Amino acid sequence: MPLPAASPTMSAPEFQGLRDFIYAKTGIFFNESKQYFLENRLQRRLGDLKLRTYREYLDLVQGGAGREELKQLFIEITTNETSFWRNPPQIEAFQRVVLPEAVKLARDRGATKFRIWSAACSSGEEPYTLAMVCAEAKDGPLKGLQVEILATDISERVLAQAKQAVYGSYTLRNLSPAQLQRHFTQQGPDQFEAKPELRQMVGFRNVNLVDYPAYRSLGTFDIIFCRNVLIYFDDAVKRKVLQGFHEQLAPRGYLLVGHSESIHAFNTGFELMHFSKAMGYRKRG
Template identity: 75%
Template sequence: MTRQEFTALRDFVYTKSGIFFAESKQYFLENRLSRRLGDLNLSSYMAYLDLLQGPRGREELKLLFIEVTTNETSFWRNPPQIEAFQKVVMPEVAQLVRARGASRIRMWSAACSSGEEPYTLAMVAAECQDSVLRGLTVEIVATDISERVLEQARTAVYGSYTLRNLSPQQMAQHLVRAEGDNFAVKANLKAMVQLRHFNLVDYQDYRNLGTFDVIFCRNVLIYFDDAVKGKVIKGFHEQLASRSYLMVGHSESIHAFNTGFELIHFSKAMGYRKRT
């Protein structure tokens, strides 16, 4: 891949997905895209870019997104943050929902990868259904740009490594044994989760998802530059109900764009609450 090819493809990926590859990531992009070149029998990266911009571009774009995304995730990822969600955020949000006379809590797992995050939120909800959530229903909208991980999320069958943070009690409560050494998520959790394709740079489409009481957007802002981060956070702010929460990854700060949120410190974790 020449530097010129890298720049052209990098800019294309950035425009379509917000994912920004610095010069130091040229090797990563080349490595990921060489697979597509091989499969398509193309002789150069410029020919690949032409294909992306041509009549077959829409279909190829889906495969490009699969190649350029990093989908690492696991159940109960960042346990202190999930515990804060369980002990502080969920009770607070349940109270807000009741106070406005509603009976449904809506959450968004924005960039849900293969489903571990939304199913973790569903586990938390199931575990407090008879206490904090009594009389309330929970709807979790889970979205990602990669069709491949969404397909895995729909299947909802997982190996033991991604389940490593769950206790034996949680394994028994929320999963059933599947083929081989795998485990399948139980139907009551799957029923809470709606999986949808959604690209976070399609800012004008956020409002189609409706209003949320909690948004989890963890470990994806790191792939965006400040211009994209600012617009994504503005979009989240607009879709959150008053005094509701945005939870980002532990290495991600939205401080620079944080006009409408207050930073909330939990025990060993943080979150952002919409100010008004």
């Protein structure tokens, strides 16, 4: 959409200043081709805050008074596309192979809790998908184990949506009618609320993936899902994120990334696992 005539234009130095600031705060790197995207996303903030230039906006978020605006900046610049049962072959591999194997390891360690981290969970479709699979395994592999799914994201807006747990049919399109009926209550013509059985398994928290020391406060996980966010990071950030995941995974724990995200180039202590039509990684023994 073209900018209205009165809208400020982002200069090259303003773009570079904002890009470097955003990279330092989030790990998300915008190359030159993304200037229009950034201008478009931040234009409304300038209007709401009655600022005249992007330089003034940068000064605001860089200053102590800009802490609240920083949250808004994260909301504006992130891409939150997601859906239930996204990448079905990988979810099926989780259901058939990863979950039973990881549960066995947890039981062998004498664990009473089984913990999964959905890192960069967006509006909740991914963690609730994992909760559906766990709910269906509660009388099977997971019998007697308490399941805890920690879902984190940098955007307060998507976390608020996730906590509401109400979804429309488009994002639920990959679910079978039986799954929809078992796990959701219809509230309106196109509104489906996740049932308490799913909701009580999932906890939400705002975690910025470049805040590496914060990882430790999250504890140890049997499985980490981090899908479709590494693509926004450069190699230096990817390497540190993967190192953090490695530290938080239980011995031989699993890491599942997006289908276009290979972590092969980073000698991170993970081995590649091949499943039917999907891949994953496992912490080396």
